[in-house]
Amino acid sequence: DQQVKQNSPSLSVQEGRISILNCDYTNSMFDYFLWYKKYPAEGPTFLISISSIKDKNEDGRFTVFLNKSAKHLSLHIVPSQPGDSAVYFCAASARGGADGLTFGKGTHLIIQP
Amino acid sequence: GAGVSQSPSNKVTEKGKDVELRCDPISGHTALYWYRQSLGQGLEFLIYFQGNSAPDKSGLPSDRFSAERTGGSVSTLTIQRTQQEDSAVYLCASSLAFGSYNEQFFGPGTRLTVL
Numbered sequence: 001d002q003q004v005k006q007n008s009p010s011l012s013v014q015e016g017r018i019s020i021l022n023c024d025y026t027n028s029m030f031d032y033f034l035w036y037k038k039y040p041a042e043g044p045t046f047l048i049s050i051s052s053i054k055d056k057n058e059d060g061r062f063t064v065f066l067n068k069s070a071k072h073l074s075l076h077i078v079p080s081q082p083g084d085s086a087v088y089f090c091a092a093s094a095r096g097g098a099d100g101l102t103f104g105k106g107t108h109l110i111i112q113p
Numbered sequence: 114g115a116g117v118s119q120s121p122s123n124k125v126t127e128k129g130k131d132v133e134l135r136c137d138p139i140s141g142h143t144a145l146y147w148y149r150q151s152l153g154q155g156l157e158f159l160i161y162f163q164g165n166s167a168p169d170k171s172g173l174p175s176d177r178f179s180a181e182r183t184g185g186s187v188s189t190l191t192i193q194r195t196q197q198e199d200s201a202v203y204l205c206a207s208s209l210a211f212g213s214y215n216e217q218f219f220g221p222g223t224r225l226t227v228l
Binding site: 002004006031032036041042043044045046049089091093096097098099100101102103104105106 | 117146148153154155156157158159160161168169172204206211212213214215216217218219220221222
């Protein structure tokens with residue numbers, strides 16, 4: 001049973017526009033959420049995170065929104081750039097990280113010129 | 114600076130053979146994690162180390178899997194009597210300290226193919 005779900009396997013966005021990647025979770029014990037970015041043949045790299053006590057965290061072009069009541073989070077990238085083309089993984093942790101990170105299956109973001 | 118390194122980058126083996134995967138974490142990182150990514154799936158957490166100790170091994174898929182870490186640095190993941198369902202990319206990550214708020218830095222992974 002997938003505890004972290006990314007229902008869009010791929011997303012195509014025009015350069016300069018906003019990219020919105022979505023993630024849903026089922027485990028109410030999750031208290032920390034992260035987004036990772038992955039290029040082919042490389043390991044995932046950390047992008048941005050948010051604690052469950054917040055509903056928004058911003059870092060440059062990247063903003064993560066958390067809606068705890070809906071068990072939903074989203075990553076906004078504005079403006080989208082060609083280098084943003086990658087697979088984006090949503091991840092969550094509980095119990096201070098004792099169970100590691102629980103990842104979604106990823107969304108392949110394609111930025112079109 | 115050096116990131117997390119893993120070896121080999123690719124491993125092809127025959128069903129029933131044992132394999133050993135190696136992870137070199139970032140120097141000074143006390144926490145180390147193993148994940149695997151099967152085709153079309155997200156990353157699946159396997160085990161973590163705090164120093165040389167692995168407090169919880171319940172994430173390992175079966176008793177054919179074992180992991181150790183010595184000297185608070187290098188870790189090896191061993192899979193005995195490999196099966197075709199073990200085929201996956203095995204990823205290692207390390208963080209400065211254990212805990213949710215400590216960023217995990219990932220290595221490039223070892224792609225294991227069991228024929």
